[in-house]
Amino acid sequence: MNHTDATAPGAAEPRLVVRTFPVDETEPLIPRTDPRNPLVWLRRGEGIVGLGEVLRIESNGRTRVEDAAAAWTELASRAEVDDRVGLPGTGLVAFGAFAFADDSAATSTLIVPELVLGRRDGRAWVTRIGLATGDPEATAGAGVVPDEAVIPEPAPKRKVPRVTFAPGSVPPAAYESAVAEAVRRIDAGDLEKVVLARQLVGRLDEEDGLRATISRLAEDYPDTWVFAVDGLIGASPETLVRVDHGQVSARVLAGTASRGAGEASDRERALTLASSPKDLAEHALAVASAVKRLAPHTARLDASPEPFTLQLPNLWHLATDLKGTLGDGSSSLDLVRAVHPTAAVAGTPRRVAIATLAELEGFDRGRYAGPVGWIDGDGDGEWAIALRCAQVDGDGTVTAYAGCGIVHDSVPADELAETDMKFRPIVEAFGG
Incomplete structure (x- = not known):
């Protein structure tokens, strides 16, 4: 068009x-x-x-x-x-x-x-x-x-297209090596946290497969922001920033655990996550980063008193909600500029973490972990962090992304397993 x-x-x-x-x-x-x-x-x-x-x-x-x-x-x-x-x-x-x-x-x-x-x-x-x-x-x-x-008539329901994914430029063993190197640098005092991602790559042949894929994401992950913009599709649990008539809010996620097989196991995993020193430390860094970036633009900014466990179909997250009142008339994009990239998707300190992840990941993230959302004529809007997502290019190439926050006691094999958990929403949405 x-x-x-x-x-x-x-x-x-x-x-x-x-x-x-x-x-x-x-x-x-x-x-x-x-x-x-x-x-x-x-x-x-x-x-x-x-x-x-x-x-x-x-x-x-x-x-x-x-x-x-x-x-x-x-x-x-x-x-x-x-x-x-x-x-x-x-x-x-x-x-x-x-x-x-x-x-x-x-x-x-x-x-x-x-x-x-x-x-x-x-x-x-x-x-x-x-x-x-x-x-x-x-x-x-x-x-x-x-x-x-x-109003266009709804299209008939189609089967979700089947995309077979394979590791991208960083195979699993190389990802574990990158995590080990990140831990070494953290232990040496170079930085406190860095978020390392990896890719899966597949191919989409069906012309209208995206609609079925987005429907699957919306059905399976109703509490997330389900988005599609210029070939970037996904289901993000993390609100980067929301502005509505002078009110601002955000949801910070950092710290992850898999769901349990039964009710008792599931509850135990949530409790373990909520008391995990590693995950609490990682989460505190992400919250501090968000507060530091938002506070100068607000007349008031309140945070949840303690992190809470956010339940998604495939995993648990530690979450903190921020709510406040704008103090300087910023638009939602002004705040996006102020807070991106957060410690939840880059690391701490920000500048060192960005340089470190660029070196150790070895690929261009594109729009993965970037801001995605909408803005209106008054500057209000809702923006999420592009997580649990894939970029679909014009030639049908589908590149999915997932990453983990690496801190001093991260274990490479555990971080690799966490990326597999985080890949699940988008891989399953493509019939995997």
Whole structure:
């Protein structure tokens, strides 16, 4: 589909016309998405999906987030918005995914869809977004389509495609060696923690397999942020930052244990995780990192008094929720820039950890562990860390990612086993 690149040099400044109106229902959301280019942001069946593309904002390098934020603010300031619903995700929105590293070859992007279908708190809506024609009379009322027939019919359910994954550039033995080297550097005092990831690579042949895969993620992991943006798909349990009318929140995850085989075993593993000195120390570093980065932008910031155990279908996490009030008018992307990358996906100290993981991992993370989510015309939005995810390229290559926080008492074989646990959601979503 043709689209406008808002970052193209010499391009005329686009002006958007946006109309949001209530409808009786938009369910089911995922089966109405574009199978080749899905745009999805859902949790517990609520959220938004996008179809088509009006324009995109692309950025790269160290200033990729601030450049995108500045371009978005300028674009939003020119938009003509008629929002008759007024919920998070209505009005002008863009779906976004950003590269993890400053020197990544992956492009960071904000995508403005032509059509947004949403539901939240029992209410449903449709948003139409188009480029203004330049003729005020022709533009007036554009995009107002009160007929519910504009909602695409849901596609019939298809089988989840079967993708066979194999180790990427770092085989298991090499990953264990990298963990051992990281522990050596930590014990030498070079750093306190580093997060090391590995890849699995497969191939997708079915044209519309992504829709079935996303449905599987949403069904199996309803309490996560299920996302699809520019070929990046996944189900993240970690909220990087959420901004809604001056309120800010985040969820920090660090520390992991597998689920038990039965109720008693499962409860025991959760209790063991909650009292594990290694996991508690790793978690404390991640929380301190998030608080340090968010606090300057808030008038108040509160954290859960103690980490709590977060139950997912395949594992337990230690979690801490942060909630506060903005103090400086920051947008959600301003806060994304401030907190990314967190200690939960990079390490501590940040600068040393990023250099260490880049050296020991031996591959470009792309958008894995980068910010993924959406932003609206007021700067509010919801952003997660792209975890439990895979990047699907145009040639059908599927690259899945998983990583672990390495601290001084990490055991290489245990960390490798933890990555296998973290691969499960995305591997199973592709029929594995």
